[in-house]
Amino acid sequence: MIRFKFNLPILAFIAVIALSGCGSSGGPAPETTAPANSASNSAGSSNTASPASAYPVSIENCGRTLTFDAAPESIVSLWQAPTEMMLALGLDDRITAVAGNYAAYPNSIAKAAEALPVIGNSMSWPSKEVLLSQAPDLVVGQSLEGFAFDTSQGYASVEQIEEGGSQVYGSNLCSSADALNMTIETPYRTLRDFGMIFGVSERAEEFITQMEEKKQKVIDAVKDLPVQKVAFYNGGDGPLIVLAGGIYDDAIAKAGGQNVFPADSVYISKEDFAASNADVILIGTFEGQDFATLSDYITTNFPNLPAVKDGRLVEIPVADTDASISVMRGLTEIANGIHSDLNLEVPAS
Structure with a gap:
């Protein structure tokens, strides 16, 4: 068998790049809803976070320990998936900028997403200077290797961002090698981490429970x-x-x-x-x-x-x-x- 292979970090994103010049016309945008206390019903609801007494909190992420003395107040998100998850958890008031999006946002969070300042686009991330000028408490990416952190493309590395005083979180995967291990449950880890970081763990667990119920309906329906x-x-x-x-x-x-x-x-x-x-x-x-x-x-x-x-x-x-x-x-x-x-x-x- 002849196969053409990539060392692929994010399969869907590579497909976007490969097809960006194909000249075909669009399919339907996805439609989603969120829990009753998510972004669609709680925009600006920073009062849902845990009290200051719950901090500091620490999480393990990509071989590093991130410690938060308080919930981050300003986040730059460099990938749409974690942006969606933060919006679904009602954290839109914390997101000060995003790098762009590669698809229409789900209907449940589309209104909140409209208000997010954009400092990049779906095929290009903000330059090092632009990103660091935001002075965020937290930068969120998907994969901490290459792409949004590729210094050869003029982007800031994880180390440079940290030197500027921001913490960096890798959502869903940490390196290109992780892509082949992703599952439909992979978002649970990021949701739980966001729950801890922002003091909304109860909301995160509710959302995960809903996702699990939807998954189980499919598994039960196809088992025989x-x-x-x-x-x-x-x-x-x-x-x-x-x-x-x-x-x-x-x-x-x-x-x-x-x-x-x-x-x-x-x-x-x-x-x-x-x-x-x-x-x-x-x-x-x-x-x-x-x-x-x-x-x-x-x-x-x-x-x-x-x-x-x-x-x-x-x-x-x-x-x-x-x-x-x-x-x-x-x-x-x-x-x-x-x-x-x-x-x-x-x-x-």
Whole structure:
């Protein structure tokens, strides 16, 4: 088998970069809701934090101990997933700037997100000078290696940020090696850490409980159904981009499927895709991609695949599979796509 591999830190983000020039048109934006006491109902609710007597608190993060004498008052978030989690926990009044977003924010937090100052964009983070000028108490990123902290691109390193007096938190993963170990439960750790850091642990646990309930509904619904062979296509026409490993494999497995491609796959030749024998093809779309165009490509070029013969091509908004607050929505969408008669209610989540 010919496989094209990356040492990939964040699979979905690499796919965004790879597809940024493809010229396709957008799919539907994800829709989520949050607990009753989350950002949609408690914007500016800093009074929900624990009293000063609860501090200091310490957490372990990426091989470091971070200690907080009080809840941070000013945060710069360099990645959308932790931004979403902080908004869902009602912490929008603490976020002084974000680097941009790579998808529409879930409906439950979209209003709060509109007010966030942006100092970068989805493909470029703030420069070292811009970031340090914010003088935040806390900088939040996803992966503390490269990307937003790549000094060769003019960004501040973790060490430089810390020297400026800010603490740095790595959400979901710490290095590129962690990407293949991500699961749909990965956001729980970040939510719990934010609960500790900001004194809103009860709210974080409530949110996690809701996510667990949504996950269990899917697991219970598919437990006696036949396992289906699944390809997760994300664009490209030679080689093809596929989503595999980490959170994608975990979601597919929990939804009653098996990814036909190895966990370290990113680019797959047309010959190998044709030989995959996939029963179902999930077509992941980012904003700016058109499901009809992508599905027409698959149907035209791979007519002999079981999934094509049976008409089992299903759109999945890739943002719904991110390690964030919408991941159980994505899990449900995947389960419905893998099992055509399932028809689970997709959570607003």
